[in-house]
Amino acid sequence: MDDPKVEIIALSNTLKRKMGLKPDDTSEGFIDPEAVKGADDLVKTLCEECHSAIAGVFANLNEKWHVMRDMPKDSPDRPAISEEVFILSHEIKDIGSMCGYNLIAHFAESLRDYIDETELNLKAQRVIIQAHIDAIQLAHKQDLKDDDGPAATELKKIVKLAIEQYK
């Protein structure tokens, strides 16, 4: 007999059984809507501490960026630290977007994607990264949340200009 090219494995639904239903029960269940609303409310409360959480990650990001900026272009440590900067900017984007700090999330995402796409060993690229870091710091310091207010638009314009001028 030929070896089958495709194997389809139909599993018994043990999770349904855990819910007290038959494994072949096709009904759709739900999580208590009150609990779901409670979860959202709880996140809102926890997000009130988000400002200090962002501050902590940002301090780490800034420190790693300074190390990276000052290290020799051909340092063997560059890829590792570059990844750390990438991960930290991603984390700021995560926290910012979760807690309504959309402007900070915007710059952090832009920084993350920029780092992902470049080798970061040219002076011009450092200017672009520094512009992002300054923008995140300023938005955090002034507690700017929305990404479409006048201050946000101005900040975005400055970073965009840096990207266009130095890319």
Add this chain to the structure above:
Amino acid sequence: MSIYKKDEPSPYDLSNFTVLLVEDSLYMQSLMVSMMKMFGVGDIMVCSNAQEAIDLLKVTQARRKSRYVTDIDIVVTDWLMPGGSGKDLLNWIRGQDDDNIRFLPVVVVSAYTTEKLVAMARDAGANETLVKPISGVGLASRICCVIDKARSFVSISDYFGPDRRRKDAPFNGDDRRVTNPKHIKNKRKKAEG
């Protein structure tokens, strides 16, 4: 006393549920654990990266018969993490010989919002994807999806994971998705709960 009437469906009781959460950010960990606790999830294990999760799954599996160790029902993992990504974890889970590990439902959570990420997670064998920022409804719906819409697993040369075809809609034309029946080996598997 239940607030639900006798003939109304009652919500899922997740008190016997064990979720393995893999997330590198401490802040995001605390948010997601809080959400799942609100849902009533009985046991939440937390790891900071893929390698930690792999180590935990190995230990859990090795001590499976112990009454102190609970089975993991769902893995909820971030995609981008230092020290082993969500993709590394998915590849490891789906690559195991042990049925209790390789069939684990995996929900990928990511702050990347591109279709590319969704396709990558799907092709690595994820059951569901959830884009950050996470809402209560979003997380609850993915957990319910995993419970309610368990799909068959497909094993082909370059893929092992839940069937990526979710729809079973009628189609007028040559159905190129259909594999020659002689090449399909159906297997019913009864995973132990």
